[in-house]
Amino acid sequence: AQSVTQPDIHITVSEGASLELRCNYSYGATPYLFWYVQSPGQGLQLLLKYFSGDTLVQGIKGFEAEFKRSQSSFNLRKPSVHWSDAAEYFCAVATSRGYSTLTFGKGTMLLVSP
Amino acid sequence: DTAVSQTPKYLVTQMGNDKSIKCEQNLGHDTMYWYKQDSKKFLKIMFSYNNKELIINETVPNRFSPKSPDKAHLNLHINSLELGDSAVYFCASSQGDGSYGYTFGSGTRLTVV
Numbered sequence: 001a002q003s004v005t006q007p008d009i010h011i012t013v014s015e016g017a018s019l020e021l022r023c024n025y026s027y028g029a030t031p032y033l034f035w036y037v038q039s040p041g042q043g044l045q046l047l048l049k050y051f052s053g054d055t056l057v058q059g060i061k062g063f064e065a066e067f068k069r070s071q072s073s074f075n076l077r078k079p080s081v082h083w084s085d086a087a088e089y090f091c092a093v094a095t096s097r098g099y100s101t102l103t104f105g106k107g108t109m110l111l112v113s114p
Numbered sequence: 115d116t117a118v119s120q121t122p123k124y125l126v127t128q129m130g131n132d133k134s135i136k137c138e139q140n141l142g143h144d145t146m147y148w149y150k151q152d153s154k155k156f157l158k159i160m161f162s163y164n165n166k167e168l169i170i171n172e173t174v175p176n177r178f179s180p181k182s183p184d185k186a187h188l189n190l191h192i193n194s195l196e197l198g199d200s201a202v203y204f205c206a207s208s209q210g211d212g213s214y215g216y217t218f219g220s221g222t223r224l225t226v227v
Contacts, residue, residue, distance in 0.1 A: 032213050038155075043118075043204060043220040051213050088155055094212055101147060101170055102216060104157040 002027040002093045006105035013081045014113050021076040021108050023091030032094040033074040034102065035065055039087045047089075050074065061085070086112045117141050120205050120219040127195055128227055135190045135222045137205030144209060145169075146188035147216065148180060151202040163188055195226045 003026045013019050025031055032051040036044040048059025055067040065076045074091060088109050092102040118139045127133050139146065148160040162170035166182045177193045188205060202223050206216040 034215055036218075044157075044206075044218040046215045046217070049215050090157065101159040101162050102212065103159075107155045 002031060002095055002103050004091050004093050004103055004105035006089075006091055006108050008108045009106070010109045010111065012111040012113055015083050016080050019076075019078045019081045019085070019110070021089050021091075021110070023074045023076065023105060024072050025074060025091075025093045026072065027093060027095060029095070030069070033065075033067060034092040034094070035059065035063070035074075035076045036090045036092060036104075037061075037087050038090065038107075044090065047076070081110075081112055083112045083114070086110055117217050118205055118207055118219040120203075120222050122222060123220065124223050124225075126225045126227065129195055129197060131195050132191070132193045133195060133224070134192070135203055135205075135224070137188045137190070137219060139186055139205075139207040139217070141207055141217060142209075143207035143217070144185050145207060145212060146182065146185070147206040147208070148188065148190050149204040149206060149218075151204060151221070153201070157204070161188075161190075192224075195224075197226050200224055200226045 005024045034049045035047040038044050047063050048057050050057045050067045058064050063078050088107045090107045091105040094102050120137050145164045147162045149157050151157050160174050161180045163182045165185050179191045182188045202221045204221045205219040208216045
């Protein structure tokens with residue numbers, strides 16, 4: 001079965017600084033990979049996804065992520081963080097064969113300091 | 115237009131009661147899901163339906179019974195509620211195997227007292 005690890009429970013970044021959130025997955029073949037964001041009291045919004053092709057994917061709100069097969073990673077990046085980016089970020093994986101469901105990591109809470 | 119809508123948004127009830135959460139999607143997706151988010155924000159799949167048929171049923175107590183009257187609706191009925199059922203329940207939908215991602219509802223916060 002597939003699994004996802006987000007090693008950082010909390011990250012604090014100064015406004016305007018760059019951001020990288022880590023995600024490692026476990027799956028035997030090439031997975032489908034996703035990043036979602038959850039603002040307090042809200043549902044989950046899809047930021048970006050990878051399932052084939054270019055390993056650097058662009059998403060909404062200025063986010064990007066890079067799939068690295070050799071490291072089983074799919075890290076999320078943003079060059080300049082805004083205070084409104086403070087939220088919980090979830091990495092998720094789905095298998096690429098047949099019906100499966102999204103398996104989520106435990107999330108990383110991003111705090112933005114002035 | 116809300117793509118995936120859940121009702122109610124908040125639900126406070128006593129132990130032992132039976133309650134339902136409704137979910138509707140207007141995206142034309144053929145697959146719907148229920149996820150449970152616990153107090154530590156961990157999201158775990160409960161059920162998955164494709165074209166009204168149950169395709170995934172994780173280890174969930176049989177007090178939880180999903181029902182899909184058509185592919186646009188997936189309701190969750192919970193019998194004999196327990197304190198441990200307190201959580202946020204998310205409905206989601208996708209097209210086919212979900213390779214393009216899921217669209218989530220805004221969640222139902224269930225509190226059992």
